[in-house]
Amino acid sequence: MNAFFDGYVHAKTNLKEFVDQYDNALKKKIENENCADFQSFNVTILCISRSPIEKRYQDLYTNPKFREVQHQLTDIIDLDPVLLKADATVMIYLVKDEVHVEDFTKLVTYSVDFSEDDAVAKCSCGLFEMRGIMCRHIFAVFKCNGIKTIPDRYTLD
Incomplete structure (x- = not known):
């Protein structure tokens, strides 16, 4: 949140100045x-693989998000998920x-819970919850389970 206000709001700002500076910050963000x-x-950033998952993100996301x-x-090249346990x-x-x-x-060892029925996964790194980008740990689990398409829940506006 502080980064949003950098250059706009200062510690010794009265209410009117704050509102004006806040408005300027919003305008700059929209711009x-x-x-x-x-x-x-x-400008289209080329895909680095033949993955339909990557292609879908290329089509949906802005270039900066697609780079992420x-x-x-x-x-995921260096990752090798190990199945710890499975139930029904x-x-x-x-x-x-x-x-x-x-x-x-x-x-660091991360834990990924994966439901094969609906291809839902949750990683202990929390990248998706924090940044809206699916983490490499989930991508690796999807890959080892043959998941070729990403459920809509993993693509954000």
């Missing part, structure tokens, strides 16, 4: 979104992944 939409309609999806898709409705996978922060790398 940026319109510019991104224009770019997305006029592509980043997740390229990173849900399979639980463990997915080991490397997390990089500056020069530091840490191995």
